[in-house]
Amino acid sequence: MAAFGSFALLIALALAAYNLLAGALALRLIATGQPTAISPERLADTARRAGIAGFWAVTAAAFALVWSVFTNDFSITYILEHSNRALPAAYKFSALWSGQEGSLLLWAWLLAAYGFVLRLTHKQDVKLYAYAGAILAGIQFFFLLVLNFAAPPFALLKGAIPEDGNGLNPLLQYPEMVIHPPMLYLGYVGFSVPFAFALGALMMRYPGEKWIRITRVWTMVTWLFLTCGVFLGMHWAYAVLGWGGYWSWDPVEIASLMPWLTGTAFLHSVMMQEKKGMMKSWNIWLIFSTFLLTVLGTMLTRGGLVSSVHAFAESPIGYWFMVFMVIVLAVCIFTYILQYSHLKSERPIESLVSRESAFLFNNLVLIAACFVILWGALFPVLSEYFVGNKVTFDAAWYNRIAVPIGLFLLCLAGVGPLLPWRSTSFRSIRRNFVLPVIALWVTVGVCLLAGMRPWHDGAFDAGRFYALVAFALSAGVLTAIGSEFLRGMLVIAKQSGRNLIWAKYQLIRRNTRRYGGYIVHVGVVVVVIGLAGAAFNRSTESEMALHDKLVIGPYTLECAGFTQDANANYDSEYALLDVSRNGKKLFQMTPEKRVYLASQQPQTMVAIHSTVTGWDLYVVYEGVNPDTGQPIIKAFLNPLVNWIWLGVLLMAFGTLIALIPKKWSVNSGQ
Amino acid sequence: MAQTLGFIAGFLLLVALLAYTFWPENVFASQKEKTRLDYLLERKEQLNENLRDLNFEFRAGKYPVEDYQAQQAQLDSESSQLSAEIELLQQV
Numbered sequence: 001m002a003a004f005g006s007f008a009l010l011i012a013l014a015l016a017a018y019n020l021l022a023g024a025l026a027l028r029l030i031a032t033g034q035p036t037a038i039s040p041e042r043l044a045d046t047a048r049r050a051g052i053a054g055f056w057a058v059t060a061a062a063f064a065l066v067w068s069v070f071t072n073d074f075s076i077t078y079i080l081e082h083s084n085r086a087l088p089a090a091y092k093f094s095a096l097w098s099g100q101e102g103s104l105l106l107w108a109w110l111l112a113a114y115g116f117v118l119r120l121t122h123k124q125d126v127k128l129y130a131y132a133g134a135i136l137a138g139i140q141f142f143f144l145l146v147l148n149f150a151a152p153p154f155a156l157l158k159g160a161i162p163e164d165g166n167g168l169n170p171l172l173q174y175p176e177m178v179i180h181p182p183m184l185y186l187g188y189v190g191f192s193v194p195f196a197f198a199l200g201a202l203m204m205r206y207p208g209e210k211w212i213r214i215t216r217v218w219t220m221v222t223w224l225f226l227t228c229g230v231f232l233g234m235h236w237a238y239a240v241l242g243w244g245g246y247w248s249w250d251p252v253e254i255a256s257l258m259p260w261l262t263g264t265a266f267l268h269s270v271m272m273q274e275k276k277g278m279m280k281s282w283n284i285w286l287i288f289s290t291f292l293l294t295v296l297g298t299m300l301t302r303g304g305l306v307s308s309v310h311a312f313a314e315s316p317i318g319y320w321f322m323v324f325m326v327i328v329l330a331v332c333i334f335t336y337i338l339q340y341s342h343l344k345s346e347r348p349i350e351s352l353v354s355r356e357s358a359f360l361f362n363n364l365v366l367i368a369a370c371f372v373i374l375w376g377a378l379f380p381v382l383s384e385y386f387v388g389n390k391v392t393f394d395a396a397w398y399n400r401i402a403v404p405i406g407l408f409l410l411c412l413a414g415v416g417p418l419l420p421w422r423s424t425s426f427r428s429i430r431r432n433f434v435l436p437v438i439a440l441w442v443t444v445g446v447c448l449l450a451g452m453r454p455w456h457d458g459a460f461d462a463g464r465f466y467a468l469v470a471f472a473l474s475a476g477v478l479t480a481i482g483s484e485f486l487r488g489m490l491v492i493a494k495q496s497g498r499n500l501i502w503a504k505y506q507l508i509r510r511n512t513r514r515y516g517g518y519i520v521h522v523g524v525v526v527v528v529i530g531l532a533g534a535a536f537n538r539s540t541e542s543e544m545a546l547h548d549k550l551v552i553g554p555y556t557l558e559c560a561g562f563t564q565d566a567n568a569n570y571d572s573e574y575a576l577l578d579v580s581r582n583g584k585k586l587f588q589m590t591p592e593k594r595v596y597l598a599s600q601q602p603q604t605m606v607a608i609h610s611t612v613t614g615w616d617l618y619v620v621y622e623g624v625n626p627d628t629g630q631p632i633i634k635a636f637l638n639p640l641v642n643w644i645w646l647g648v649l650l651m652a653f654g655t656l657i658a659l660i661p662k663k664w665s666v667n668s669g670q
Numbered sequence: 671m672a673q674t675l676g677f678i679a680g681f682l683l684l685v686a687l688l689a690y691t692f693w694p695e696n697v698f699a700s701q702k703e704k705t706r707l708d709y710l711l712e713r714k715e716q717l718n719e720n721l722r723d724l725n726f727e728f729r730a731g732k733y734p735v736e737d738y739q740a741q742q743a744q745l746d747s748e749s750s751q752l753s754a755e756i757e758l759l760q761q762v
Contacts, residue, residue, distance in 0.1 A: 003673040005681025011687060017693075041700050046691055060683055209716075222736045275702035275720055420733055422718075422741060427734045487730035511723075628753065 002076050002154040005064030009152075012057035013144040014111070015050045016137050023047035023134035027204075030127075044130050048119050051133055055116035055422050056141065063108045065153055067103060069095055074165050077155045078102060084167040084598040086568035094178045095168050100302060100317070101153035103181065107298075108143040110182075110189040114218075115140065118193060128211055130191070131200025134462055139147070139192050142324050150317045167598025170570075174240050180232040182258060187226025188294040191259060193218040194266075195291035198284055202335050205342045210276045217659060219270070224264050224655040230256050231648040242604040244539060244636040249398040254377045255297030258370050262290040265366040272359050276421070277346030281336075282363070284343065288332045293370075295325050300377065334583045353424050358416035362409065369405045373398065403466050407473060409526055413521045414477030417484050435483055440476035447471055463535035470532035474525045481518050481525075488515075509663050516658025523650030526643050533640025541622070543630035544575070553637040555617055560588070562631065570594045572605075577620045579609070591621035591633070616641045707759045714752045721745050 026044035028037055036043075057468040065078075069092050082095040096102040115136045119568065122129035147153065171177075194215045199209040233256065238246035247253060266286040272278045290641040299321035336343075376393045383391040418432040447468050456467035485504065490508075493503035542550050544559040551557075560576040572594045579586050592605035602623075609617040618636040625632055724745065728738040 001672070001676060004679045004683075005676075007677060008683060011680070011684050042695075045695065049693075051693045053691050057683065057687060126702065205705050208712045209704075210712050258722025275716060311749065418732075420727065420737065420741070421724075422744070425734060425737055428732070428737055431734070432732060487732065490727070491726065491729045637752070 001064045001068045001071075001073060004063045005154040006152065007412040008060035008064060009144065009148050009154075012054050012061065012108070013056035013141070015057060016141040019047050019050040019054060019137035020134055020141055022050065023130060023137060024389060027130055027134065040281070045290055047137075048122060048130070048133055051115050051137055051140075053111040053117045054101050054137075058105075058112040061153075062096075062105055065105060066093070068154075069093075071522070072165070072369055074163075075157055075161050076153075077157050078153050080157060080162065080165045082165070082168055084165040086598070087165075087168055088174075088569065090175075091168050094172060094181070097181045097185070098172050100154075101147070101151045101239050103185070104143065104147055105153050106182065106185055107189055108140065108147055110185055111136070111140050111192060112141060114190060114193050120126055124214055125210070127204060128197065128200055128206060128214065131204055132196040135196040135199050136192060138195070142320075146317055146320050154308050158299045164598065167569075167596055169600045170594065170596045170599065170603035171240060173234060173569075173596070173603070175428050176232050176236040176239070180236055182231030183225050183232055187222055187224075187229050187299065188256075188259065190222030190225060191263060191290050191294050192217065193222065194287050197620055198287040198586075199332065199335060199428050201341070202284060205339055209274050209277065212270050216270075216276050218445070219263070219267060220655055220659055223267055224652060226256070226260050226263065227651055227655075231645070235645060239606055239608065240603075242606050242622075242634075244537065244618055244620075244634075244638065245534075246641075249373075249376070249393075249395045252297075255293075255300050256374050258280045258297065258374055258377075259290045261366045261370040261373075262286055262293060265271055265363040266290060269363050270361050276356065276633065278356065279360075280343040280345055280364075281340075284336065286363070292325060292328060292332075293374075295321060295328070299325065299591050316425070342493045344406050353419065353429065355421050356417060357420045358412055358419050362416065364407055365409055365412070369402065369409075371585055372401050372405075384551050404526070407466065407469055408533075410473045410477060410525065413524060414473070414480035415520065417521070418480050432483075433480075436476040436480040439479035440472045443472045444468065445474035461535070467532040467535035470528050474529050477525050478522065481521055484518060485515070508657060509660075512660040512662045516654045516660070518655030519657055520651050521651075521654075523647045523654055526647030526650055528647075530640045530643030530645075530647060533638065533643065538637040539634065541632065541634040543625055543628060544577075544633045545630055550633060550635055552617075552635045553615065554581050555635075555637070557589070557619070557633070557635060559631075559633070569576050570596045570599075570603075573621070574648075575619075575633060576631070576648075577607075577619060579617065589617070589619050591619045593623055594622050610642050615639045707756065710752055710756050710759070714749065714756065717745060717749045717752065723750070 001207055022043055025072050026040045026047060029040035029043070066075075067157050068076050068079050069083050070089070072079070072083070072085050078099055078101050079095075082099045083092055087095065095102070097106045115133065118129060118136065119133055121441070122133070131254075197211055197218070200206075228302040230253075233253065234246040237248070237253075238244075244246070267284060269286065270283050272382060273283050274279055299318050302317055302321065376398055380390045380392045383389055414436055415433075418436070420428065436518070452464070452471075455461055456464060485507070488507040489500050489503040492498075492506050493500050496503065496506070538553060540550065540552050544550060546559055548559045549556055557577045557579055560578045563574050563576060565572045566572070572592050574590045574592050577589045577591070579589055579632060587609060589607040589609060592609040594603045594605060596603065604622070607619045607621075616638040618638055620634045620636075622632040622634050624630065721742070724733075724738065724741055727733060733741070
């Protein structure tokens with residue numbers, strides 16, 4: 001299978017090269033009208049078919065790797081290093097992307113799959129799709145070059161073949177790790193498509209903004225995957241790493257956040273270009289930056305430039321990505337300068353208090369956040385290079401900047417929908433903002449009365465202050481969005497004479513993009529409420545012998561015993577903890593410590609008891625005190641964490657609604 | 671033996687994919703240039719959508735009358751200019 005896989009990758013590389021060269025040549029011949037022996041359109045069609053054929057070649061290579069891992073072919077170095085015989089089937093599958101070479105193959109396969117769909121649907125706009133297809137071929141060519149020459153997944157082991165493999169990293173042997181990387185990659189790779197369309201539209205001086213409409217579905221689906229990928233990573237960090245948190249500003253986490261920030265900015269400001277013909281240059285550079293950030297992110301994780309629990313081993317392929325980024329950036333700059341006159345805005349922003357301005361502020365804040373975070377991620381590299389001393393920023397540094405920025409964005413999420421296009425009067429502002437502002441201040445009052453004060457033990461507490469601001473702003477934003485829904489529902493209900501529930505369905509159906517977007521904003525609010533709960537986290541740690549007790553918040557944990565278990569994959573030790581409240585036993589928790597036999601690596605398995613509206617009781621079996629021989633239990637009480645996951649589900653739901661084609665209802669009176 | 675079989679399978683894959691790529695085909699989509707008329711019709715469609723949004727938001731009480739009338743006048747003026755040029759091009 002190794003030979004077949006390697007051959008398939010070589011075929012894919014040749015097809016990508018043909019796709020790129022023939023596609024570019026055909027476009028050039030059509031543009032210049034040069035007479036040729038072969039019809040340029042026939043040449044363009046063979047280029048398109050080469051792209052489709054390339055998908056099948058990469059699929060064959062991916063199949064070969066899947067086959068090899070499931071047949072325990074330890075003659076292949078990659079399989080030896082990332083799998084073993086006893087590994088459960090689901091984790092054998094995820095071994096495919098746990099390592100450098102396999103994850104690059106996954107990237108190449110997803111890119112080929114996106115290109116496959118694009119090339120099958122090319123009749124929507126043949127010329128634009130031809131440009132986009134050629135650009136995608138160029139990106140695919142790079143990844144296949146890396147796979148064939150720098151990081152071959154089918155490299156064979158030299159010498160005797162061991163009986164069993166080294167096994168999968170224990171950190172990855174968790175259900176979420178089966179879907180987190182593919183989701184994240186679907187997002188990363190997916191941004192190649194809107195990038196290809198944007199660059200192609202610029203190269204051909206595409207008349208009008210219809211290319212945005214064509215690209216919109218791709219962009220939204222990609223953004224959805226990236227959002228789910230980021231939050232699945234957060235949930236994995238929370239459930240597996242055992243430190244009680246979900247985001248530590250790890251460089252690899254940052255690498256996934258940066259394109260998400262610029263991608264979010266693009267999704268918003270592109271509406272202005274579509275509706276008003278504004279911000280054309282800005283949008284082009286947003287999507288260029290988003291794509292470049294996905295490449296930068298993967299370079300950071302693969303090139304060994306930064307230290308991270310997520311990073312792959314240091315490897316020279318970082319230089320390959322650096323060269324690729326420079327080439328892409330050069331092409332983008334050259335095309336932009338050449339076609340600059342095509343990007344003039346059709347009208348300026350007329351007022352600082354308008355929906356256009358809200359979009360612009362939203363973009364500026366998202367870009368500022370991205371830039372600051374990027375600076376923080378790269379500073380250790382730059383400081384080591386220029387000063388010889390590696391200086392890193394801790395989570396507190398990032399939080400000091402990210403939290404106020406996040407709150408300002410939350411505010412815009414409520415302000416933007418209420419502002420009209422072009423300009424507004426004071427009367428209009430008063431009419432639209434009075435209820436959200438009332439809701440905001442009522443929430444402040446209620447929180448203060450409930451004891452949620454921005455000071456703790458007599459000192460100002462920034463975390464609690466920001467939490468209070470977050471709750472207040474959330475109330476304001478939810479009221480703003482609620483008023484948007486209610487106003488629309490009342491109009492439709494009045495015209496049709498039907499009830500509000502029917503009116504709500506018609507309202508959403510009439511403009512799925514807008515109201516789906518509002519549902520996404522509601523999801524964001526719910527996430528922010530969940531994040532704000534971190535200001536009230538508690539933790540405690542203690543040695544626990546049999547029948548010892550540990551108190552945290554309203555819960556009492558009593559050690560009922562310890563037990564052990566073993567299977568072919570790992571040995572484990574459990575602590576049995578009875579949890580009671582007010583003297584009444586509620587449930588039992590079993591935090592676990594495992595040792596994976598193939599790799600001899602330890603791994604904690606956190607026990608979490610969640611309630612939707614209340615607290616997460618989070619318990620970690622830290623191991624045994626070497627001096628006393630007593631087990632150590634660490635317990636956390638984390639409020640509102642479930643709101644984060646609930647919020648993401650809402651964001652996903654809202655995006656799916658927004659993807660449905662809208663229908664102007666006859667009954668709306670339009 | 672396994673390696674030889676792998677190469678044979680790879681070669682067969684290569685032949686199949688090359689056959690698909692270069693198969694003689696008489697019918698394929700042509701790259702049509704977008705005309706000025708196509709562009710104007712798209713703009714008109716977007717303007718109509720903007721007008722629909724404006725009317726709906728006014729009925730939902732988001733705009734005072736003066737703001738609504740000013741914006742409507744602007745959009746109507748743009749729409750009229752587009753319609754005039756579209757009519758001219760369609761007559762040609």
